[in-house]
Amino acid sequence: MSNRTFLTSLSDFPSSGKAVFKVGDQPVLVVKSGESFYAIANKCPHLGLPLASGKVDGETIACPFHGSKFDLKTGQNLDWVTGFAGMRIPEWSRRLLEMGKQPASVQVYSLVIEEGKLYLETA
Ligand code: FES
Structure with missing residues (x-):
């Protein structure tokens, strides 16, 4: 049995293309x-910082803090700790910025759209 949580009406979804719900x-x-x-999850698996202001490109989002990139559909990590404050860093210095954290996926959730309304569905 799954649970649905109402998030918003599609007509109220921000034109910025992103919204955070609790x-x-x-x-x-x-x-x-x-x-x-x-x-x-609005929580990057690297250091737990919010992904909401990350750059979206098709089906990917890049963390605004250190550039880790995730597949929006699967949550899979596509690139891990690539930069700092929007600037790309050399491969050898990534280790320092990783702070011992291994590449990890971001949690994904199921969405349902019904009658112009957006719901999050959990098992
Ligand atoms: S907090 Fe997202 S890559 Fe560091």
Whole structure:
């Protein structure tokens, strides 16, 4: 049995293409890219910082802090700690910035759209 949590009406979704919702005690980032919606934890698995201001490119989002990149559909990590403050850093210095954290996926959530309303679905 799954649970649905109402997030917003599609007509109220911000034109910026991103919105953060609190579901239980978890901040969930919903991204609209093209005509598709994606939901991921608004918490980068590197240092737990928010992904909401990250750059979206198709079905990917890059963390605004150290550039780790994630697949919005699967949560898979595509690139890990590539820069600092928007500047790319050399490969050898990534280790320092990683702070011992290994590449990890970001949590993804299921969304349901029904009658113009967006719901998050959990098992
Ligand atoms: S907090 Fe996201 S890459 Fe460091």
